[in-house]
Amino acid sequence: VGTDGSCRWMSATRVDLPFTSSQVVPLPFPMAHGTTTLAFMFQGGVLAAADTRSSCSGLVACPASQKILPIHSHLVGTTSGTSADCALWKRILSRELRLYQLRYGRRLSTRGAAKLLSHMLHPFKGTELCVAATLCGWDGGDFSGPSLFYVCSDGTRLEGSLFSVGSGSPYAYSILDQGVRWGLTVEEATSIAREAVYRATHRDAYSGNFVDVYHVTSKGWTRRTREDLKEEYYREKEKRRLERERRDTLHPANTENVTIQRALMQPI
Amino acid sequence: MEYLIGIQGPDYVLVAADNVAASSIIQMKHDYDKMFKLSEKILLLCVGEAGDTVQFAEYIQKNVQLYKMRNGYELSPSAAANFTRKNLADYLRSRTPYHVNLLLAGHDESDGPGLFYMDYMASLAKAPFAAHGYGAFLTLSILDRYYRPDLSRDEAVELLRKCVEELNNKYRMVLVVLIRTQPGHQVGMFQTKVQKHAGLQRFGSDPVHQVE
Numbered sequence: 001v002g003t004d005g006s007c008r009w010m011s012a013t014r015v016d017l018p019f020t021s022s023q024v025v026p027l028p029f030p031m032a033h034g035t036t037t038l039a040f041m042f043q044g045g046v047l048a049a050a051d052t053r054s055s056c057s058g059l060v061a062c063p064a065s066q067k068i069l070p071i072h073s074h075l076v077g078t079t080s081g082t083s084a085d086c087a088l089w090k091r092i093l094s095r096e097l098r099l100y101q102l103r104y105g106r107r108l109s110t111r112g113a114a115k116l117l118s119h120m121l122h123p124f125k126g127t128e129l130c131v132a133a134t135l136c137g138w139d140g141g142d143f144s145g146p147s148l149f150y151v152c153s154d155g156t157r158l159e160g161s162l163f164s165v166g167s168g169s170p171y172a173y174s175i176l177d178q179g180v181r182w183g184l185t186v187e188e189a190t191s192i193a194r195e196a197v198y199r200a201t202h203r204d205a206y207s208g209n210f211v212d213v214y215h216v217t218s219k220g221w222t223r224r225t226r227e228d229l230k231e232e233y234y235r236e237k238e239k240r241r242l243e244r245e246r247r248d249t250l251h252p253a254n255t256e257n258v259t260i261q262r263a264l265m266q267p268i
Numbered sequence: 269m270e271y272l273i274g275i276q277g278p279d280y281v282l283v284a285a286d287n288v289a290a291s292s293i294i295q296m297k298h299d300y301d302k303m304f305k306l307s308e309k310i311l312l313l314c315v316g317e318a319g320d321t322v323q324f325a326e327y328i329q330k331n332v333q334l335y336k337m338r339n340g341y342e343l344s345p346s347a348a349a350n351f352t353r354k355n356l357a358d359y360l361r362s363r364t365p366y367h368v369n370l371l372l373a374g375h376d377e378s379d380g381p382g383l384f385y386m387d388y389m390a391s392l393a394k395a396p397f398a399a400h401g402y403g404a405f406l407t408l409s410i411l412d413r414y415y416r417p418d419l420s421r422d423e424a425v426e427l428l429r430k431c432v433e434e435l436n437n438k439y440r441m442v443l444v445v446l447i448r449t450q451p452g453h454q455v456g457m458f459q460t461k462v463q464k465h466a467g468l469q470r471f472g473s474d475p476v477h478q479v480e
Contacts, residue, residue: 125319150296155319158289158297170294
């Protein structure tokens with residue numbers, strides 16, 4: 001979700017095979033996709049974060065799936081769209097990148113990997129295949145440094161410094177646009193990425209459960225321990241409650257004001 | 269919504285494109301370049317469906333460069349435009365038509381400057397001025413009114429500025445409905461390139477082109 005045209009999050013129960021096949025294969029269950037993934041560049045490298053809920057039109061098929069898949073030591077990809085398609089094409093991309101490395105003795109740049117993935121997906125444009133990935137990598141060689149590309153199965157390929165993909169992406173964008181700068185420290189960047197995913201999971205029904213954060217530097221990618229967002233929700237609720245109590249004791253207000261305040265704070 | 273505009277003068281072609289790459293309601297990039305350099309003398313501007321634009325434009329770009337490698341001389345703008353149109357036409361009634369709208373701007377030694385308008389139905393027209401996108405509805409009449417074949421470069425830039433001003437004025441309201449941009453952020457910063465006999469000259473970000 002978040003792409004238009006060929007991606008519909010309530011797919012039909014028929015899939016058209018590409019090329020010359022005229023048979024239609026009925027899908028065993030209705031496929032849907034909803035997620036929040038994000039990635040941005042900063043002075044410390046590239047940070048990628050994603051939720052872990054795999055939804056299947058209303059059913060949480062898996063609350064602990066992996067949406068950030070490492071492709072090689074210095075490249076990770078966030079996945080959004082159809083989980084199976086993403087997993088498959090990430091593996092195909094890993095294979096092709098490894099072959100390139102063996103043939104030419106150097107790793108293909110992130111830009112090259114993005115172009116390769118985009119061209120591999122092009123023949124399937126117009127079919128039900130749905131992959132919306134961001135490739136986050138650190139390139140070596142002449143143009144070394146962090147690199148971030150967005151590749152979508154509808155053919156979009158964009159270079160940028162901040163992307164968020166999925167049904168929860170608008171919520172994440174608004175948090176990220178407020179705080180992401182080049183000069184962030186690693187802790188600050190992790191914190192804002194976690195917060196963005198948390199806020200998106202709060203509002204978007206198709207995102208939730210845990211948050212994964214990956215950090216790509218010149219030494220490769222590292223993964224933070226998976227965090228349960230339910231704990232974060234209760235932590236924040238407790239914090240708000242304490243704040244409210246403190247404010248009430250400092251400035252005792254009449255009951256009407258307090259009720260209005262409580263009503264406004266209702267979502268948390 | 270994407271917008272392209274081109275104005276041909278006596279010895280130059282001025283083209284501009286908006287810089288936004290959007291995906292439904294989200295503007296994913298604010299500095300996206302929609303111009304593809306086919307050769308030192310030809311520029312292709314391409315808007316349309318998400319993947320088709322880059323795929324088609326890069327395909328044309330590589331083929332024009334291949335022609336030069338094989339034959340030792342470059343395609344003229346008119347030949348490049350007809351080649352592009354032929355490709356659009358060939359794919360039109362296939363299973364995978366390219367939904368792209370194009371402006372091709374070039375400067376030929378013998379024919380002079382040329383601006384070619386092409387659309388996704390594989391039509392081709394050499395025009396003194398042209399525009400693509402919803403913004404074209406608002407700016408073509410301005411171009412009709414003020415265009416003269418002997419515009420100087422500064423006058424052409426002034427004409428472009430009038431068009432951009434009109435887009436900020438009127439189109440923003442439509443934009444808010446279609447794309448929901450933030451108030452105050454209009455069509456985006458324009459990149460303009462001027463095709464002259466000596467090659468490409470690119471405008472910087474002078475105030476004329478900043479539309480905030």
